[in-house]
Amino acid sequence: STGSAQTNPEKNDVEYLTPVSIGTPGQVLNLDLDTGSSDLWVFSSLTTSSQVNGQTLYDPTKSTTANQLQGYTWQISYGDGSSSSGDVYTDTVTVGGVTFSAQAVQVAKTVSSEFTSDPANHGLLGMGFGSINTVEPVAQKTFFDNIMPDLDLPLFTADLKRSAPGRYNFGYIDPSAYKGEITYVPVDNDSGFWAWTSPAYAIGSRNFGNTTLKGIADTGASLFLLPSAAVSEYYGAVFGAKYDRSQGAFTVPCDASAPDFTFVVGDHGATITVPGNYIKYAPIDDAGKTCFGGIQLDTGIGFSIFGDVALKSAFVVFNGGNRTIGWATK
Numbered sequence: 001s002t003g004s005a006q007t008n009p010e011k012n013d014v015e016y017l018t019p020v021s022i023g024t025p026g027q028v029l030n031l032d033l034d035t036g037s038s039d040l041w042v043f044s045s046l047t048t049s050s051q052v053n054g055q056t057l058y059d060p061t062k063s064t065t066a067n068q069l070q071g072y073t074w075q076i077s078y079g080d081g082s083s084s085s086g087d088v089y090t091d092t093v094t095v096g097g098v099t100f101s102a103q104a105v106q107v108a109k110t111v112s113s114e115f116t117s118d119p120a121n122h123g124l125l126g127m128g129f130g131s132i133n134t135v136e137p138v139a140q141k142t143f144f145d146n147i148m149p150d151l152d153l154p155l156f157t158a159d160l161k162r163s164a165p166g167r168y169n170f171g172y173i174d175p176s177a178y179k180g181e182i183t184y185v186p187v188d189n190d191s192g193f194w195a196w197t198s199p200a201y202a203i204g205s206r207n208f209g210n211t212t213l214k215g216i217a218d219t220g221a222s223l224f225l226l227p228s229a230a231v232s233e234y235y236g237a238v239f240g241a242k243y244d245r246s247q248g249a250f251t252v253p254c255d256a257s258a259p260d261f262t263f264v265v266g267d268h269g270a271t272i273t274v275p276g277n278y279i280k281y282a283p284i285d286d287a288g289k290t291c292f293g294g295i296q297l298d299t300g301i302g303f304s305i306f307g308d309v310a311l312k313s314a315f316v317v318f319n320g321g322n323r324t325i326g327w328a329t330k
């Protein structure tokens with residue numbers, strides 16, 4: 001089988017939401033497909049009502065194919081400090097025309113304020129590795145784990161775009177979606193993430209250094225989080241850039257000319273370039289004078305995060321069969 005689903009950016013591309021059908025008859029919720037986590041959880045009829053704010057709710061009692069996993073629970077916290085928890089059902093789930101009939105659907109009973117405050121986001125669909133699924137007493141498989149054996153090819157691709165709809169494809173590679181060759185590199189999934197290492201990076205027209213970037217490809221993270229040496233070098237090249245301690249982040253003048261950030265993929269010279277304009281991420285003031293930086297520090301995480309700011313500059317192949325990640329320009 002193969003499948004294809006359009007994914008739609010929220011304001012400032014902070015997340016990309018993809019329609020997912022759950023249950024019989026189908027209840028369609030818009031979920032954040034997240035390669036940086038491995039739980040499929042949804043706002044539901046069981047979610048504490050004071051924490052619901054316009055989200056579409058999955059109601060397992062309205063689905064003839066829902067079955068509760070009695071006594072199973074889950075609790076997750078994300079890198080941005082958000083969190084949620086609840087109970088577990090299995091039900092039929094369809095994404096982009098690909099269906100798995102007994103998918104673990106984690107229904108939220110509690111969600112943190114970050115989720116409550118976003119009516120457009122009805123939950124997450126984790127596309128990381130199964131080892132970090134949080135269901136107790138038995139961890140559950142991700143949607144991708146479950147459909148992989150039935151896919152023509154054991155992979156999915158992410159084609160995110162700046163302030164425009166993109167696409168997740170399952171089981172095939174669309175040759176019209178990218179230019180040139182796809183360069184594949186090994187993934188170390190011991191952490192449960194799509195972790196890989198870039199051998200070097202360059203800022204603007206400068207020469208490549210020899211500092212490697214060890215990070216994860218994370219569709220559920222908005223920004224590009226990098227080591228302080230890379231971040232300082234980058235913003236040192238932007239006139240008017242500063243570290244704003246009140247924001248706890250680097251900002252740039254929205255009218256500054258921002259250099260591109262290029263990272264190397266593999267050892268045959270392939271590179272991906274993040275346009276400087278993507279790094280003037282979003283205005284933080286009504287006048288649109290000061291912009292939040294799309295590159296920020298990865299301090300304390302233990303690795304870098306190739307989030308949406310990096311991913312939307314490329315066509316990315318997540319190959320679960322041979323555990324590689326492929327990057328191509330587009």
Ligand SMILES: O=C(CCCl)NNC1=[NH+]CCN1
Binds near residue numbers: 036078080082218
């Ligand atoms: O949690 C992380 C970072 C893993 Cl180190 N990414 N995925 C995600 N989902 C919601 C917010 N962020």
